Amino acid sequence: MAIEQKAIERLLLEREVADFLYREADLLDERRYEDWLGMLAEDYRYSVPLRMNVRYEDVADRENTRDGEVQWFDEGKETVELRVAQLATGQHWAEEPVSRVSHLVTNVRLESAELPEAEVSCRFLVYRNRVADETDFLVGRRRDRLRRAGGDWQVVRRTLYLDQSVLMAKNLSVFV
């Protein structure tokens, strides 16, 4: 009976976390960036390492760039706020006219939960279409650390492993 209770609790927690991530995706796709910033903790850090083609035996050491090395992104909330402000200028030509974006979040799995924090892994697929035929797919794995704050969650740490070594999109002007 106790075991069953635990499983149900875990299921509810996982469902709650997934719901949070889906709501976040909606805010981004609806371009409600100010609301979205509210979902990020003040000590938020966001990293997207580069992926490299390396020998099988080098994968653990060399496949991804790390702290102190070049990444697609490695930044805190302050920079993310600047990016949001940039989008709002109406002169950020990489997103003017605005792109159509869908964030798909799937395979959501609770890795561990030591409340108030939880580690969550998922897959992401970000589809961007802009102007006419410019279409990008950004796909990969994501690892999030969430923190319960107030009645809701916040993202504290987010690392994305993009499944591309050469970025096939001309830029990364949408939040992945």
Next chain:
Amino acid sequence: MSTTTDSTTDTAGTADTTDAADTAAGSATDTANAGTEATPTGTGTGTATKAGPSTVPHSGVGPVRDLVDVARGEISREIFVNEEIHRRELEHLFPRAWLFVGHATQVPRPGDFFSSWMGSDPVLLTRDDKGELHVLLNSCRHRGMRVCRYDEGNTMQFTCPYHAWSYSVDGSLVHTPGDLHGVPQMKAAYDNKLKREQWGLVRCPHVRSYKGLVFANWDPDAPPFEEYVGDFHWWLDNLADAFDGTEGGTEVFRGVLKWRIKSNWKFVSENFLGDTYHGASTHASVEAVGIGPGGRGKRRHGERQDQGGFSRGRMKTSFRLGHGASDNLAYEVPYPEFAEADMDEYFKSVWQKRTERLRAQGRLLGGRGPATLFPNMSFAAGFPRSILVAHPISPTETEVWRWFLVDRDAPGFVREWLRRYYMRYAGPAGMTEQDDMENWDYATQASRGVVARRYPYNYQQGLGQELPSDLDRAVHSHHAIAGEVNARAFYRRWAEFTDALPWPELTRLAATDDRAVAGAGGGIEIGRREGDD
């Protein structure tokens, strides 16, 4: 190794003249008056204001120099979209120019390798067991397989996946690093008669590490790197030397940003060699939100407002050799104002050392760029400090690579601050560079149309107002922000290479710079430091 060298020069040297003759169906000037009913403003009237179509036939392109009219400041769109012209630049420009392949600090130990490109050819930058650098063509001599498809790593031998020929970088096993070492079934298949020493990976004959910046050139007839670079080396020095002036005191952060754009590669080179004109409109959004070192409300490049202002440093320098910089040596863009006190303190002391050191050597303090080393290596030696190479893929597609440099002796907090600033500034995720790609891609796309292609681009900023320079075969433009003098020189040089002019002719043409003769006078003195007054 003479055989490998020969095989590369054959293709680079001979095919030229026949192409030009075969395809010279009509030059731009021959056909300028024909078939132009759609002319909005008239054409070919012989006045300097020819703004109408410069009808260039889409097939049967003549010499490309007919498409680059630097005297009028008009350049045909064909050179940015045409397949045949692209084929010619791959054939005659990239295998004969000095190209940047990587940084020595990417391959610090024996056996380290870094995969790169030279024009349309994949190459490997390797370090052998004696510590020497090599550039090897990454294509098997048996059936052409790419012998290495890793971006980086360490190995003393490259074994081809197809039939397992293996090539050694260990000079104690083979005569020259890159030579063929292992051949499966040497006896059964070749009766032991295969001459391994003749079938090594093709080696680039000229490799030059300039303060850690590694350049290579396929053409045995090419002049040495120093001659190719000329006085433009001052900009390379500022890139490769540490901020405090320590010679070659830089290394690259690990990780090269690589991304594809749907643009002609020349838009990229042109952008960095002298296009400061686009900053105000293209980068209005970053300026508005303030991403500079000084923080919000401060300018993007973060120069100290009490030291004369940024645009004064934006005097252009243009070399007859095709290189160009968006600034001059006489004026130093001051180091930035930082929001953080410890950064300010650090750079204050570094700059003081730099000033003393460089002045003691008789060097001027300017020359930070952005700049382009002809044809496709662009860089800036300030904030950010970065190298960019535009690898040509097709007339309308380019793969861009970006490296970031840092002083080897920089303390941890400085290194980390710079790394973060560079990433949020440049590259495809950089808040500034994101908007550049939008322009290059859609400029390329909107230039492909049949009607669009009849109308040349305008390069008339500062035309006929070039000013003499103390630098060898260089001129300046006194237009602080606007000034297309660098682009005109770049495309003139581009046409000379792409038309397959032989090296003696290339050298002769670049021997003198006739541009400043017609200049408007009032030349700046390179020896004077503008910030002083």
